[in-house]
Amino acid sequence: PQNATKKLTKDEEKLLRDFSKNVSTKSSAVFYGNAFVVSLIPLWLYWRVYEIDPLSQPIVFGAAVLVVTLAATYLISVAHKNVKFVLKHKIALKRQDAVSREINAQLADDKKLTRKEKDDRILWKKNGVSDFEATNYAIFYNNLLFVLFFVVVSFFVLPGINPIGNYVVSVAGSAGLLALLSTGSK
Amino acid sequence: MMSVSLLLLTIISLFGISNAADEKSARLLISKTILNEALVSGKDLTIHYEIFNVGPSSATGVELSDTSFRISDYKHISGLSKVRWEHIGASSNVSHTIVVRPLSPGAQNITSAHVSYIAIEGEPPVNAYSSEPGEYYIFPEREYDRLHSSHWIEWAIFAAMTLPSIGMPFLLWYRSRSRYVDQIKPKKH
Numbered sequence: 001p002q003n004a005t006k007k008l009t010k011d012e013e014k015l016l017r018d019f020s021k022n023v024s025t026k027s028s029a030v031f032y033g034n035a036f037v038v039s040l041i042p043l044w045l046y047w048r049v050y051e052i053d054p055l056s057q058p059i060v061f062g063a064a065v066l067v068v069t070l071a072a073t074y075l076i077s078v079a080h081k082n083v084k085f086v087l088k089h090k091i092a093l094k095r096q097d098a099v100s101r102e103i104n105a106q107l108a109d110d111k112k113l114t115r116k117e118k119d120d121r122i123l124w125k126k127n128g129v130s131d132f133e134a135t136n137y138a139i140f141y142n143n144l145l146f147v148l149f150f151v152v153v154s155f156f157v158l159p160g161i162n163p164i165g166n167y168v169v170s171v172a173g174s175a176g177l178l179a180l181l182s183t184g185s186k
Numbered sequence: 187m188m189s190v191s192l193l194l195l196t197i198i199s200l201f202g203i204s205n206a207a208d209e210k211s212a213r214l215l216i217s218k219t220i221l222n223e224a225l226v227s228g229k230d231l232t233i234h235y236e237i238f239n240v241g242p243s244s245a246t247g248v249e250l251s252d253t254s255f256r257i258s259d260y261k262h263i264s265g266l267s268k269v270r271w272e273h274i275g276a277s278s279n280v281s282h283t284i285v286v287r288p289l290s291p292g293a294q295n296i297t298s299a300h301v302s303y304i305a306i307e308g309e310p311p312v313n314a315y316s317s318e319p320g321e322y323y324i325f326p327e328r329e330y331d332r333l334h335s336s337h338w339i340e341w342a343i344f345a346a347m348t349l350p351s352i353g354m355p356f357l358l359w360y361r362s363r364s365r366y367v368d369q370i371k372p373k374k375h
Contacts, residue, residue, distance in 0.1 A: 098366035
C-alpha cells in the first residue's frame with residue numbers, strides 16, 4: 001500500500017509538472033539565452049545604419065542598452081514560455097500515435113516490461129518530443145515575429161526620431177508586443 | 187560766365203565721349219553657381235561659372251580667378267581656378283566648371299570670383315565680380331550617409347545574423363516533426 005501511494009504521488013507530480021506553465025531549468029536557460037542574443041542583434045543595425053556613435057554619449061547609450069537588453073530578454077522569454085505552453089499540448093496530441101508505434105516497435109521483443117511500463121515509456125517519450133518541438137517552434141516563431149516587428153517599427157513608423165530613442169522604443173516595444181501577443185493566443 | 191559755359195560744354199562733351207565709348211565696350215556678367223543639391227564634407231562639390239558678354243563688342247584677355255576655395259578648407263579635385271579666354275564675342279557666353287571637396291563640416295561663406303578683362307581695345311583691364319552663392323552649411327559625412335546611403339550591405343549582414351536564430355529552431359522542429367508525421371501517413375492511405 002505504501003509503495004502504491006508513493007508511485008501515485010510521483011505520477012501526480014509528473015502530471016502536474018506537465019500541465020503547469022513552469023518550464024524546466026534547462027528550457028528556461030535555452031529561452032533566456034536565445035532571447036538575449038536576439039535582443040542584441042538590432043544594435044548592429046543601429047551602429048551601422050543609424051550611425052550611433054557610442055562614444056558621443058557613453059552614459060546615456062550604455063544605460064539604454066542595459067535597460068533595453070534586460071527588458072527585451074525578459075519579455076521575449078515570456079513570449080517563448082507562453083507560446084511553448086500552448087503548442088506543447090497540441091503537439092503531444094498529434095504525436096501520440098506515432099510515438100506509441102515507435103516505442104512499441106522498439107520494445108516488441110522485450111517481454112520483461114509490463115504494459116504499464118511500456119505506457120510510461122511512451123508518455124515519457126511523447127513528452128520529450130513535444131517539449132523539444134514546442135521549444136524550437138516557439139523560438140523560431142517568436143524570433144521571426146520580433147525581427148519583423150522591430151524592422152517595421154524602427155524603419156517605417158519611427159524613422160525620424162533620434163537614434164537612441166528609436167532603439168529604445170523599437171526593441172523594447174517589439175519585445176513587449178511579442179509578449180502581449182503570446183498571452184492572447186490561448 | 188565763360189568758365190561756367192565752358193565747364194558745361196566740357197561735361198556735355200564728356201558724356202558724349204563716354205556714350206561713344208559705351209557703344210564699343212564689352213560688358214561681362216558672371217554667374218557663379220553651386221551645382222550640388224547637398225554639400226557634404228568629404229564629397230565632391232561642383233561649381234559652375236558662366237560669363238555672358240552683354241556688351242556690343244568683344245571682350246579680350248578675359249581672366250577668371252577664384253580664390254574663395256582655400257587649400258586649408260578644400261581639396262581641389264578638377265578644373266583650374268585661374269582660367270583665361272582670349273576673346274569673348276558680343277552676345278556670346280563661355281562657361282567653366284571646377285570640382286572641389288570640402289574637408290570639414292560647418293558653415294561656409296562662398297564668395298565671388300574675380301574676372302578682369304579688356305572692355306575697350308587699348309584701355310587697361312576692367313575688374314568685375316561674379317554673383318555670390320552665399321552662406322552654405324556643409325553636412326558632416328556621417329549625417330548625410332545616415333539619411334541617404336542604401337546600407338544594403340548592413341542589411342545583408344543583419345539578415346545573416348538573424349538567420350541562425352530563426353533557421354536553426356525551425357530546422358530542429360521540422361526534423362522532429364517529419365520523423366513522426368511520416369509514420370502516420372501510411373495509416374491515412
